[in-house]
Amino acid sequence: xxxxxxxxxxxxxxxxxxxxxxxxxxxxxxxxxxxxxxxxxxxxxxxxxxxxxxxxxxxxxxxxxxxxxxxxxxxxxxxxxxxxxxxxxxxxxxxxxxxxxxxxxxxxxxxxxxxxxxxxxxxxxxxxxxxxxxxxxxxxxxxxxxxxxxxxxxxxxxxxxxxxxxxxxxxxxxxxxxxxxx
Ligand SMILES: Cc1cc2nc3c(=O)[nH]c(=O)nc-3n(C[C@H](O)[C@H](O)[C@H](O)COP(=O)(O)O)c2cc1C
Numbered sequence: 001x002x003x004x005x006x007x008x009x010x011x012x013x014x015x016x017x018x019x020x021x022x023x024x025x026x027x028x029x030x031x032x033x034x035x036x037x038x039x040x041x042x043x044x045x046x047x048x049x050x051x052x053x054x055x056x057x058x059x060x061x062x063x064x065x066x067x068x069x070x071x072x073x074x075x076x077x078x079x080x081x082x083x084x085x086x087x088x089x090x091x092x093x094x095x096x097x098x099x100x101x102x103x104x105x106x107x108x109x110x111x112x113x114x115x116x117x118x119x120x121x122x123x124x125x126x127x128x129x130x131x132x133x134x135x136x137x138x139x140x141x142x143x144x145x146x147x148x149x150x151x152x153x154x155x156x157x158x159x160x161x162x163x164x165x166x167x168x169x170x171x172x173x174x175x176x177x178x179x180x181x182x
Contacts, residue, residue: 004182005077009037010069012083012094017158018120019082022171026080026118029175032182036076038069040093045069045100054103066100073104078114078181079145081136085121088131098139111144116178122156149177 009027013019020039027037043065053061060066073079083094090098104110117136121128129152140147151174155161162168 004032004034006034006075007032007036007078007080007178007182008072008076009035009080010082010097011037011039011041012081012091012097013039013120014041014091014093015158017084018153018155018161019084019118021159021161022118022120022153023080023082025168025171026175026178029172029179030182031179036072038072040097043069045093045096047096048099048102055106058103058107058109060100060103062100066097069097070101070103073101073113074109076113078116078178080116080118080178082118082120083132085119085123085128085132088121088127090132090135095135098136101139101143105142108144112146114148114181115140115145116148116174117150118174119150119152120155120161121152123154125152125154128152128154148181149174 007030009023011020011023045066046062046064051061083090119128119132129150133150153161153167
């Protein structure tokens with residue numbers, strides 16, 4: 001029997017709000033035990049120093065939680081990545097995570113892995129999608145990932161998404177789509 005794909009969820013919100021809610025909901029609906037949800041706010045991830053040592057060897061000189069996350073990424077098949085919109089960009093937590101993925105650049109270690117983006121902003125969802133899609137452009141391009149879909153939601157206060165019926169329906173649809181990849 002074919003092994004089920006491994007799904008890694010990564011949330012880049014510093015608060016327990018809409019992005020965490022959306023990712024947790026989708027995570028709970030995935031009918032696959034090969035899944036893990038990482039909240040970047042709970043991880044010790046220092047800033048990239050820009051030393052470029054990882055160009056010679058795909059490993060980071062910084063000893064923190066990012067090493068384990070990179071290993072989890074290499075061992076996963078699908079990434080579901082969520083971030084809030086901060087100034088029409090990803091959150092600082094998410095940008096820091098993206099920068100620390102640099103050891104994967106110049107490797108084939110995550111090539112063609114599927115990515116689904118969950119983007120949450122207080123303003124119109126079209127704007128969040130347009131700008132944050134650009135924020136992930138280099139991440140997808142340089143790690144040679146396969147961007148499957150980007151979903152954006154409008155929610156300002158932490159509980160907004162959980163109280164929005166139409167958003168809840170969309171979250172269920174996204175979960176179904178991801179389940180169909182498993
Ligand atoms: C520093 C900061 C900047 C923000 N900038 C934007 C923005 O440019 N556009 C937008 O639509 N929402 C913006 N927001 C609103 C958040 O995206 C919104 O509150 C969202 O629900 C946060 O997601 P979370 O609950 O998962 O943390 C900003 C919020 C903060 C704290």
